[in-house]
Amino acid sequence: MPGSELRLCGLDAKEVFGETMASVAERDPLLSVVVSDYGRRLNLERMRQTLPEAFVQCGIAEQSQVEVASALANEGFHVVAPSYATFITSRVLDQVRVMLGMMNSPVTLVGLSAGCEAGTLGASHMALEDIACMRTIPGVTVVCPADNVELAAVLEELAASPRPAYVRISQYESGMCIHAHGASTPIGKAEVLREAPGARVALLATGPLTGEALRAATLLAHEGIESCVLEFATVKPLDTAALDGLAGCELVATVEDHSVQGGFGSAVAEHLAGQAHAPRVLRLGMPDEYLEADLPMRLLERAGLTSEGIASSIRSCL
Amino acid sequence: MASCYRDIERDEVTARDAQRDRRLALALQAVSIRRAIVGFAHRYPDTPFHLGGSLSCAEIMAVLLNDVMRTGVGDGEWGDRDRLVLSKGHASLALWPALAQAGMLDQADLERGMFGPGAVIGKQPKRDVARGIELSGGSLGMGLGYASGLALAARRRGSDARVFCVMGDGECDEGSVWEAASFAGHNSLDGLTVVVDANGLQLDGPTSQVLDSGPLSGKFAAFGFDVRLVDGHDVMALREVLGQRARRPLAIIAHTVKGKGLSFAENDVKWHDRCLDDDGYRRAMDELDAAEREVRADAR
Numbered sequence: 001m002p003g004s005e006l007r008l009c010g011l012d013a014k015e016v017f018g019e020t021m022a023s024v025a026e027r028d029p030l031l032s033v034v035v036s037d038y039g040r041r042l043n044l045e046r047m048r049q050t051l052p053e054a055f056v057q058c059g060i061a062e063q064s065q066v067e068v069a070s071a072l073a074n075e076g077f078h079v080v081a082p083s084y085a086t087f088i089t090s091r092v093l094d095q096v097r098v099m100l101g102m103m104n105s106p107v108t109l110v111g112l113s114a115g116c117e118a119g120t121l122g123a124s125h126m127a128l129e130d131i132a133c134m135r136t137i138p139g140v141t142v143v144c145p146a147d148n149v150e151l152a153a154v155l156e157e158l159a160a161s162p163r164p165a166y167v168r169i170s171q172y173e174s175g176m177c178i179h180a181h182g183a184s185t186p187i188g189k190a191e192v193l194r195e196a197p198g199a200r201v202a203l204l205a206t207g208p209l210t211g212e213a214l215r216a217a218t219l220l221a222h223e224g225i226e227s228c229v230l231e232f233a234t235v236k237p238l239d240t241a242a243l244d245g246l247a248g249c250e251l252v253a254t255v256e257d258h259s260v261q262g263g264f265g266s267a268v269a270e271h272l273a274g275q276a277h278a279p280r281v282l283r284l285g286m287p288d289e290y291l292e293a294d295l296p297m298r299l300l301e302r303a304g305l306t307s308e309g310i311a312s313s314i315r316s317c318l
Numbered sequence: 319m320a321s322c323y324r325d326i327e328r329d330e331v332t333a334r335d336a337q338r339d340r341r342l343a344l345a346l347q348a349v350s351i352r353r354a355i356v357g358f359a360h361r362y363p364d365t366p367f368h369l370g371g372s373l374s375c376a377e378i379m380a381v382l383l384n385d386v387m388r389t390g391v392g393d394g395e396w397g398d399r400d401r402l403v404l405s406k407g408h409a410s411l412a413l414w415p416a417l418a419q420a421g422m423l424d425q426a427d428l429e430r431g432m433f434g435p436g437a438v439i440g441k442q443p444k445r446d447v448a449r450g451i452e453l454s455g456g457s458l459g460m461g462l463g464y465a466s467g468l469a470l471a472a473r474r475r476g477s478d479a480r481v482f483c484v485m486g487d488g489e490c491d492e493g494s495v496w497e498a499a500s501f502a503g504h505n506s507l508d509g510l511t512v513v514v515d516a517n518g519l520q521l522d523g524p525t526s527q528v529l530d531s532g533p534l535s536g537k538f539a540a541f542g543f544d545v546r547l548v549d550g551h552d553v554m555a556l557r558e559v560l561g562q563r564a565r566r567p568l569a570i571i572a573h574t575v576k577g578k579g580l581s582f583a584e585n586d587v588k589w590h591d592r593c594l595d596d597d598g599y600r601r602a603m604d605e606l607d608a609a610e611r612e613v614r615a616d617a618r
Binding site: 053058066103 | 444445447453454456457459460462463464465466467468470471472474475493494497498500501504
């Protein structure tokens with residue numbers, strides 16, 4: 001496994017965010033990172049030394065953050081605006097509609113501690129509806145990187161080619177590395193992680209549970225159930241060509257650390273519902289309810305989102 | 319010495335004439351904006367328009383676009399143009415004629431109408447920078463934050479471009495206004511000027527009864543703005559306060575009359591948004607004709 005990928009995957013995703021901003025700042029004088037009192041934990045010191053004027057602090061004021069970020073973006077700056085995933089999406093959804101949607105402002109909003117990463121803080125800090133909110137805004141690209149290698153690549157791609165976008169960051173296990181040999185799949189394309197010609201099952205995953213999906217496929221293979229695994233880092237625009245290629249499967253199972261309502265699984269189901277001979281869709285994700293505070297792994301376990309849980313749900317569908 | 323005094327006297331007379339001419343021109347432009355506002359409503363008699371809050375800011379729009387702002391049309395670098403952010407998008411009926419006066423909209427844009435895919439103008443502005451429309455309006459309380467971002471961008475580029483944000487006093491109910499005010503004050507955004515069209519009324523009634531925002535001047539001052547109070551229908555007073563650039567963001571509280579210019583609509587909450595029938599249109603145009611005669615008589 002190449003060293004740089006391994007090193008990245010051993011870091012906290014927030015550190016990787018800061019590292020990536022620093023490397024962008026070295027070659028892009030137009031970079032701007034607009035924060036709302038969540039800058040200190042983002043490892044932004046090197047970026048600030050390289051390009052001090054790039055750092056914009058809004059205080060705990062996400063509405064102003066999205067407005068300021070959008071204005072800077074429309075004036076030609078390359079703008080990234082991170083905050084807790086739930087606050088940079090549902091809390092400011094009208095700003096997102098107007099600024100990123102109607103005005104098409106090329107801002108990258110970054111949702112931190114998405115899914116149930118902030119589970120110990122309780123329902124207020126868990127972002128289980130953010131994909132649903134963001135993917136209904138016309139023109140907004142929604143990306144959920146699976147690991148830190150992909151996160152860095154996605155942030156670099158958006159800085160180089162800005163558009164209205166939401167990047168969702170959640171991380172549950174240090175060292176999880178799907179892209180040990182680099183992340184080269186461009187935004188908008190699904191990536192085949194496990195090929196299984198003629199497989200009955202297709203496992204489609206977005207975000208950090210992609211690792212669990214891969215392990216579930218291995219468990220199922222031991223029982224003689226072959227499955228292919230595709231990673232859809234980009235939830236919108238959805239790679240529908242990749243979905244259409246699954247017509248021969250019996251079951252498509254989607255995996256995400258987001259509510260089963262309105263997220264990645266819903267997007268997949270919406271597309272396949274329009275196909276004449278589409279496979280059955282099993283949506284695996286977080287339940288449609290506000291959960292009591294708990295450790296992230298316990299929340300995921302209870303939702304059946306471990307490799308064993310995923311394998312078991314699929315088994316009972318066949 | 320005698321001839322020197324005569325020169326000073328002549329200069330004073332010339333300056334006075336220039337002031338009078340400027341006042342006349344701007345006041346006529348404001349009347350013309352009101353005629354256009356009434357004309358839009360007459361063109362779509364079955365559609366209620368936000369007449370009250372458009373009529374209240376006619377002078378503000380006339381002075382900004384025809385006098386104070388460096389619009390980038392015909393002069394100077396486009397990137398260094400002053401930007402106008404109409405945060406109270408509901409007053410777009412006043413924006414369209416003012417942009418046309420400034421040469422940023424043409425007759426064809428106006429004639430295309432307000433609805434459907436081909437429309438350039440509408441009941442709410444749609445971002446169209448080439449035509450001077452910086453913000454898509456409709457959702458209140460977003461303009462000041464956006465304008466702050468524009469002012470910050472100008473500072474970062476080393477440009478002396480100014481950013482003008484026109485808001486309503488009712489709009490100041492929105493919490494996002496104060497997030498933005500806090501940001502602008504903290505960063506001493508000296509390129510930013512917010513003009514509050516303080517007409518004292520909002521949809522449900524007088525602002526003092528709906529949600530008393532107290533003196534807005536004190537609020538903006540507390541957030542780090544320099545504050546000026548002005549009669550929002552006095553074009554020369556507006557010209558003077560809008561022409562200043564302070565070392566801090568500037569808040570101009572322009573006291574205005576909602577529905578200004580139409581006696582039957584002034585200070586009447588029913589005219590916040592309403593359809594204008596033929597009879598109302600004729601009365602309105604008669605009153606605006608009278609207003610023009612008065613403006614011209616004052617100038618003599």
